[in-house]
Amino acid sequence: MLRHKLLFGVLGACAILLFGILVGIAILLSGVLSTAATEQHSAFTHWLLDTGLRYSLDANSEGIVAPALTGTAMIERGRSCFRAHCVHCHGAPALARQPHGLGMMPIPNDLTEAARDWPPGWLYYVTAKGVRMTGMPAWEFRLSDADLWATVAFLKKLPGLSRAEYQELARLPQQTNCRTDTAATARVAESYDEEERGQIVLRQYACHACHRIEGVVGPDTSVGPALVDWRNRRYIAGTLPNTPENLARWITDPAGVSPGTLMPDLGVSQAHAREMADFLFSEE
Amino acid sequence: MTPTRAAGMSSLVAAGIVLGACAQSGRDAPVVARGDAERGRAALIALECGACHRIPGIPGARGTVGPLLDGYREQVYVAGRIPNEPDALVAWIRNAPSLDPGTAMPDLDVSEAEARDIAAYLYR
Numbered sequence A: 001m002l003r004h005k006l007l008f009g010v011l012g013a014c015a016i017l018l019f020g021i022l023v024g025i026a027i028l029l030s031g032v033l034s035t036a037a038t039e040q041h042s043a044f045t046h047w048l049l050d051t052g053l054r055y056s057l058d059a060n061s062e063g064i065v066a067p068a069l070t071g072t073a074m075i076e077r078g079r080s081c082f083r084a085h086c087v088h089c090h091g092a093p094a095l096a097r098q099p100h101g102l103g104m105m106p107i108p109n110d111l112t113e114a115a116r117d118w119p120p121g122w123l124y125y126v127t128a129k130g131v132r133m134t135g136m137p138a139w140e141f142r143l144s145d146a147d148l149w150a151t152v153a154f155l156k157k158l159p160g161l162s163r164a165e166y167q168e169l170a171r172l173p174q175q176t177n178c179r180t181d182t183a184a185t186a187r188v189a190e191s192y193d194e195e196e197r198g199q200i201v202l203r204q205y206a207c208h209a210c211h212r213i214e215g216v217v218g219p220d221t222s223v224g225p226a227l228v229d230w231r232n233r234r235y236i237a238g239t240l241p242n243t244p245e246n247l248a249r250w251i252t253d254p255a256g257v258s259p260g261t262l263m264p265d266l267g268v269s270q271a272h273a274r275e276m277a278d279f280l281f282s283e284e
Numbered sequence B: 001m002t003p004t005r006a007a008g009m010s011s012l013v014a015a016g017i018v019l020g021a022c023a024q025s026g027r028d029a030p031v032v033a034r035g036d037a038e039r040g041r042a043a044l045i046a047l048e049c050g051a052c053h054r055i056p057g058i059p060g061a062r063g064t065v066g067p068l069l070d071g072y073r074e075q076v077y078v079a080g081r082i083p084n085e086p087d088a089l090v091a092w093i094r095n096a097p098s099l100d101p102g103t104a105m106p107d108l109d110v111s112e113a114e115a116r117d118i119a120a121y122l123y124r
Helices: A002-030 A042-061 A074-090 A111-117 A120-129 A146-161 A163-171 A184-193 A194-204 A244-252 A270-282 B001-018 B036-048 B085-096 B114-122
Strands: none
Touching: A002 B001, A042 A120, A074 A146, A074 A163, A111 A120, A111 A146, A120 A146, A184 A194, A184 A270, A194 A270, A244 A270, B085 B114
16 A cells, blocks of 8 residues: 555656646747846846856855955056956946946846955956856956956956046057967866867857857857868868868968858967867767 | 646647747748759769768768758858858859859859759758
8 A cells, every 4th residue: 555655656746747847848938938138037036046156156266366466567457458348248337338238138247346245266267257148258268367367456446446547447448458368368278178178169269159060059050061070071161171280270260261251260279279170070 | 636637737738839839940941943853853963962962862972072961951151151042052053163263162064954953952
């Protein structure tokens, strides 16, 4: 008897679980869930995501040791980086953000509060790695480690700025000394597991926005050719014999290899192009 | 809820899902004027396009010199440079080097009618 009760209990639980999953799928396919950025999260969803972010930052920034965040040169450099890459979306007190920072959902927060309250390791980690399912990109492939820490150093000064100093930010020339140090950003890939590296580098240059790529999860796109079974392809862009060296050359200079091609020059460093090429050639 | 009733409800929902899952957003096959997919299939075999391309439905077409040609109607560009519309594809099939001098695809001396048939097959 007891055995039967247990069996029915388990079967019932499975049936209810299955029913729940099917209801979820039905809601998804009915289209009633809006993806419009004009809709807001429920307070619970917002709390869930915000709490998840904080705990994730806390866990993942463990062991990150901040350098001394002082010195005029460092803060000046961080200010340039903030001006060049952050202020468009985040704005600052007394400084309105650009249009793309206005209509986003979730909204990019004003950074003065996080700058005051968050440990430098959190600020560094969130800037370097970005935040999934928000508009926050990972910057570590764009900004060197020194630039990232300089940005954190400036962020720590941000809450103390005067109205005039905030507004002066907007008048800083776009031409900044927050320069991409390609040699330094190229080394970033090495911090990732060898198995994952190629896939991460490809995604960090948005390759999967136009190509379907084996081993990379992304849109079902047909803008560029699908990069499947790559090692067996004989030509790159229908013109260059397919070797890892030539593939890296194509990636760094598409128009130089095939004038008229619509594949853009994405500013991929030689080292990153090789990572991409090796990954594509390693596909079984 | 008893297991049987839950299972019954689940299958009802599942049926609803199958009926409701129709939010497809793929491209309709472009129409190639005077193109005939069946004749195109014969032309693809006769011209041995499969020596360089992998083409679904064509026996032995497993070439790796050129790109694979499955799902071609979805492809946004021909040869990475010309919007993928019937006339462009026909022109490319007829004389690829005239559109991209650097391409490895040769001028195959394909007639306009054959090219239209081939395009119709690739878009089918």
